[in-house]
Amino acid sequence: MRDMRVAFTTPATFEEVSGGGERYVLNLARGVARASAGAVEVEVVVPGERSSRQAVDEGVWLRSCRVEPSTVGYGSAVSWELIEAALAADLIHVHQVFTLLGESMVLAARGSRRPVCVTDHGGWVSTAGRELGLLQLADAVVAYSRFGAAALGTSQPVAVVEGGVDTRFFSPGEPERPREHVLFVGRILPHKGVDVLVRACPRQLRLVIAGTAPDPEYLEEVERLARDRSVTFVLDGSDEQIRDLYRGALAVVAPSVYVDLRGHFHAHPELMGLTLLEGMACGAPAVCLRTGALPEYVEQDVTGFIADDEPGLGECLAQLAADPARGRRMGSAARERVSTAWDLGAAGSRLLDLYRQLVVA
Amino acid sequence: MRILTLSNFFPPDVVGGYEILCAQMVTELRRRGHVVRVLTSTPRIPVMNNDRDEVHRLLRIDETADPLLLPTDWRATATRSFIVDSHNVELLRQEVEDFHPDAVYISNLTGVGGVAIALGIEMRGLPWVWRLDDAVPLRLTGLGVEGDSSFARLFTHLLPGSWVASSQGLLEEISEGGGALRGKVTVVPNWLTGARPPGRATWYHGQGPLCCLSVGQLVWDKGTHLAVEAIARLSDEGYRDVTLDILGTGPERFGLEAQVARLGLSGRIRFHGQLPHAEALRRFETADILLFPTATREPFGLVALEAAVHGCVPIVTAGCGITEWLVDGVHLITAPRDAAGFADALRGVRTGQIDLAAVGRRAQALYPDFHVSRLAAPFEAELEAARIAPREEAASWEDIMRMARIGETVAYRLLHPGS
Numbered sequence A: 001m002r003d004m005r006v007a008f009t010t011p012a013t014f015e016e017v018s019g020g021g022e023r024y025v026l027n028l029a030r031g032v033a034r035a036s037a038g039a040v041e042v043e044v045v046v047p048g049e050r051s052s053r054q055a056v057d058e059g060v061w062l063r064s065c066r067v068e069p070s071t072v073g074y075g076s077a078v079s080w081e082l083i084e085a086a087l088a089a090d091l092i093h094v095h096q097v098f099t100l101l102g103e104s105m106v107l108a109a110r111g112s113r114r115p116v117c118v119t120d121h122g123g124w125v126s127t128a129g130r131e132l133g134l135l136q137l138a139d140a141v142v143a144y145s146r147f148g149a150a151a152l153g154t155s156q157p158v159a160v161v162e163g164g165v166d167t168r169f170f171s172p173g174e175p176e177r178p179r180e181h182v183l184f185v186g187r188i189l190p191h192k193g194v195d196v197l198v199r200a201c202p203r204q205l206r207l208v209i210a211g212t213a214p215d216p217e218y219l220e221e222v223e224r225l226a227r228d229r230s231v232t233f234v235l236d237g238s239d240e241q242i243r244d245l246y247r248g249a250l251a252v253v254a255p256s257v258y259v260d261l262r263g264h265f266h267a268h269p270e271l272m273g274l275t276l277l278e279g280m281a282c283g284a285p286a287v288c289l290r291t292g293a294l295p296e297y298v299e300q301d302v303t304g305f306i307a308d309d310e311p312g313l314g315e316c317l318a319q320l321a322a323d324p325a326r327g328r329r330m331g332s333a334a335r336e337r338v339s340t341a342w343d344l345g346a347a348g349s350r351l352l353d354l355y356r357q358l359v360v361a
Numbered sequence B: 001m002r003i004l005t006l007s008n009f010f011p012p013d014v015v016g017g018y019e020i021l022c023a024q025m026v027t028e029l030r031r032r033g034h035v036v037r038v039l040t041s042t043p044r045i046p047v048m049n050n051d052r053d054e055v056h057r058l059l060r061i062d063e064t065a066d067p068l069l070l071p072t073d074w075r076a077t078a079t080r081s082f083i084v085d086s087h088n089v090e091l092l093r094q095e096v097e098d099f100h101p102d103a104v105y106i107s108n109l110t111g112v113g114g115v116a117i118a119l120g121i122e123m124r125g126l127p128w129v130w131r132l133d134d135a136v137p138l139r140l141t142g143l144g145v146e147g148d149s150s151f152a153r154l155f156t157h158l159l160p161g162s163w164v165a166s167s168q169g170l171l172e173e174i175s176e177g178g179g180a181l182r183g184k185v186t187v188v189p190n191w192l193t194g195a196r197p198p199g200r201a202t203w204y205h206g207q208g209p210l211c212c213l214s215v216g217q218l219v220w221d222k223g224t225h226l227a228v229e230a231i232a233r234l235s236d237e238g239y240r241d242v243t244l245d246i247l248g249t250g251p252e253r254f255g256l257e258a259q260v261a262r263l264g265l266s267g268r269i270r271f272h273g274q275l276p277h278a279e280a281l282r283r284f285e286t287a288d289i290l291l292f293p294t295a296t297r298e299p300f301g302l303v304a305l306e307a308a309v310h311g312c313v314p315i316v317t318a319g320c321g322i323t324e325w326l327v328d329g330v331h332l333i334t335a336p337r338d339a340a341g342f343a344d345a346l347r348g349v350r351t352g353q354i355d356l357a358a359v360g361r362r363a364q365a366l367y368p369d370f371h372v373s374r375l376a377a378p379f380e381a382e383l384e385a386a387r388i389a390p391r392e393e394a395a396s397w398e399d400i401m402r403m404a405r406i407g408e409t410v411a412y413r414l415l416h417p418g419s
Helices: A020-035 A080-087 A100-111 A146-151 A194-200 A216-226 A239-247 A274-281 A310-322 A324-341 A344-360 B017-031 B071-082 B086-099 B111-123 B150-158 B168-176 B224-236 B253-262 B277-284 B302-309 B339-350 B356-364 B372-388 B397-415
Strands: A004-009 A040-048 A052-057 A060-066 A091-095 A116-119 A140-143 A158-160 A181-185 A206-211 A231-235 A249-254 A286-289 A304-307 B002-006 B035-041 B055-059 B103-106 B128-132 B161-165 B183-187 B210-215 B242-247 B269-273 B289-292 B313-317 B333-335
Touching: A004 A020, A004 A080, A004 A100, A004 A344, A020 A040, A020 A052, A020 A060, A020 A344, A040 A052, A040 A080, A060 A080, A080 A100, A080 B150, A091 A100, A091 A344, A100 A116, A100 B111, A100 B150, A100 B397, A116 A344, A140 A146, A140 A344, A146 A158, A181 A194, A181 A239, A181 A274, A194 A206, A194 A216, A194 A310, A206 A216, A206 A239, A216 A231, A231 A239, A239 A249, A239 A274, A249 A274, A249 A310, A274 A286, A274 A324, A286 A310, A304 A310, A310 A324, B002 B017, B002 B086, B017 B035, B017 B103, B017 B128, B017 B302, B017 B372, B035 B086, B055 B086, B086 B111, B086 B397, B103 B111, B103 B372, B111 B128, B111 B150, B111 B397, B128 B168, B128 B372, B161 B168, B161 B372, B168 B183, B183 B372, B210 B224, B210 B277, B210 B302, B210 B339, B224 B242, B224 B253, B224 B339, B242 B277, B253 B269, B277 B302, B289 B302, B289 B339, B302 B313, B302 B356, B313 B339, B313 B356, B333 B339
Parallel strands: A004 A040, A004 A091, A040 A060, A091 A116, A116 A140, A140 A158, A181 A206, A181 A249, A206 A231, A249 A286, A286 A304, B002 B035, B002 B103, B035 B055, B103 B128, B128 B161, B161 B183, B210 B242, B210 B289, B242 B269, B289 B313, B313 B333
Antiparallel strands: A052 A060
């Protein structure tokens, strides 16, 4: 018996998922539905070329709504059909709130007196909403790290709901495989610091770089650095391929930086680091730079290492290579931490509590 | 009641009949003892406002874009026409806090900005009644995108309330466009004002010259070209004593004058420009027929009602809003929406086959039923019902203003993709 319908809106088309921020939305939808034991239905409503609706999991739907022809492009597309569909729900959670769609959605939700939660995933396309106090129109602001909450710069209370990893899919596997390579998973972009990792990784270790490459020039730069080193690129791998890579990883690394190799400053380079958590769920120790929200998800010397700079990053990786037993202990602790605290069911449960308070109110 | 009235423009600055109707209702509501304040736009023409305490001409609402402007200017005007303007929402706040209305009478609002003002009223928990003279939001208050029903559906979702439409056909048009209105919906026809017209003693009876009138804006939608062609058809059949006087102005005038010249009707079809309303009414007292052949749609057709009660029998397009109230062959004559149909009806009159006197007498008798003193009562009742109906919790002005400011930027970017 359904007792609540929740709409998640996000500007991603899901034909062009560009980062963890998009997959994460689906994870949370699954988590909420799972935590409610069938009482809550979540419809993820996204813009698309045509209207469609499909079930993606128990109690989770993906609905695509036709975009207004004059408003195209990620974060700039608006769909009245989407807004209308979302307003049919009891509560609306607006993801990627600082986009034209996000701003329109918040206005429509407030206008129709629907409870509205908002989350920023770092996909800023519009600054107007932030400058004009859009968050103050929301009934709840949700971030997935303390860093992310602070980055919003709002006086509104922010609920921090950490994690949201599908630990059923991302698991160490049976039997556990030998862990032989250092792994980066994510978009190959300058602020992800892939160049830092290539330079830092001890030459005797094999490095695998997996993900998409939206910036061809940066990819070329990374490939140039990787010459004469043991580096493998896996571009556009499937979820199963990525999971296999996690399962064989000596360490999963998030080398994100505030200042990239082009000298550009990124104020919010990582709001969580979903791939780091996925790797941990697969039993890989986590290694990160002290950047953004990443240190919130790694316990030093327990689930992995937090490095302060490029040489430190290399040192951490060398330590793990030199002491496999220590790496196994860390990987096991990482898996345990993600399963208990940051699984999508746990995140969904916390969100569900919040939603119930808002809908009752 | 203290009634705040919102209208895009207000006499003497008018676009057409909607603003005049609004002013007439305001006058009647005041006559009934209500305190009515009007919030309207800065006039486009010099207006010496002698009614400063009652009509506040402060809003920034432009009439829709003029296609004769250069493309860049058109764009700018269109933006101002459709944009959400937080300045207007701030003015609304000031008026509400100063005037403390019991209810708001929404007459004509334009563009998405009009929706924003209405949404501000709704969110503030103010009782409101929206008079629908046209297919809002498909026209007037939309994004100017024809054929897209999603915005209409969203509009009606956001604004549940009290709606008073001028015809059932108008409501059906709104519904077919995707915007089935939510809340209480009633139908009250357009109204007449002033003293009862002098009773006409004689009507055309198939002998001698037949004098026809056409009154209204000279825009393609009004179908004046069909009236001209109908006259030409009769002329071709040998009825050269059928004349047409055209009252009104608009962008189609030059085209119509060319059409008249081409058809060789310059002596029988005359253009008089826009005459004062009272003068137009006087013309009804002497003309035999009003030709009202709208080319596309007509939510009501007030001019046909005005003609009818003066004994000037209207020939109107079948399906006009007014035909819900005045009956074909009883109070007026209907014709298909083409020149041949109007020529057939005119021939019936010219040859005496249609008993114009019987139709005209019955139409004249309708006057009291449509007088504003009678039709204000149901409108007043809707305002009162809205006033006492339970309301949703009011949002703060701070939130409403914040929404207006953000809405302003959203609307701008919708109208200027890529900005």
